[in-house]
Amino acid sequence: MLDLLGPACMARAGSSISNDERVEAQAPSADTALKRKRRRWWISVLAAIALVAIVAAVTWFVALPRYRPSLHNGERLGVDVSVHQGHIDWNRVAGDGITFAYIKATEGGDFVDQRFAENWSGAQAAGIDRGAYHFFTFCRPGIEQADNFLRTVPKDASALLPAVDLEINGNCQSRPDRETVYRELNAFLNRVEASTGKATILYVGDDFQSRYPVRDNYRRPLWLLNFLRRPSENWTIWQVDGWARVDGISGSVDLDVMR
Secondary structure (H helix, E strand, C coil), X not given: CHHHHHHHHHHHHHHHHHHHHHHHHHCCCHHHHHHHHHHHHHHHHHHHHHXXXXXXXXXXXXXXXXXXXXXXXXCEEEEEECHHHCCCCHHHHHHCCCCEEEEEEEECCCXXXXXXXXXXXXXXXXXXXXEEEEECCCCCCHHHHHHHHHHHCCCCCCCCCCEEEECCXXXXXXXXXXHHHHHHHHHHHHHHHHHHCCCCEEEECHHHHHHXXXXXXXXXXXXXXXXXXXXXXXXXXXXXXXXXXCCCCCCCEEEEEEC
């Protein structure tokens, strides 16, 4: 009996030791646990980044284009358009709360926006107040530019104030000194205002202002771009953004507030 039991007991004892070794081998080491912890941390970080990216995309592509600022007393919403907006359904634009529009008429001494006449008549037919604007270039005399604007825009006492777009971005390569720019701008303003009997609104881009501080030297109504925030300077028109979605206009358009 002792001989028979001995090997069995030894076998069981050997089996027990072998199981303990397997359990010890299966237990995660400190390094393995740390790696798993780091992996979980990175998964959490990546998930958070993905969530932020989704929220940002929804805001940029869905919420921002439909953003409309709160209006104060006497303020109203409008757009400014050019040939880049293509054909516009002005009745639908009017139905989307837009009550005024500035329409690009001319640029330089001889360029006329291809859709100016169409947009000018379409806005009026839809009951939208309309005004015309000119893109001022450094490469043509102010008088020539004023004449181009005046022969393109029909005389209309009910039209909004004429406007001139002053930006370096998109302008010609010339960069004249301040005295030259002021002289040619004065020539443009004097000719246009003498013909229309109205002051001219100045849209002054920050790039233009930093080189030619027109806002500080001209007493005219100002049209200012300030992304989503009301400008701290005095303004007549505030461009809210350039990515608005308005019914009747394909793609994005500048959204403006007038007071």
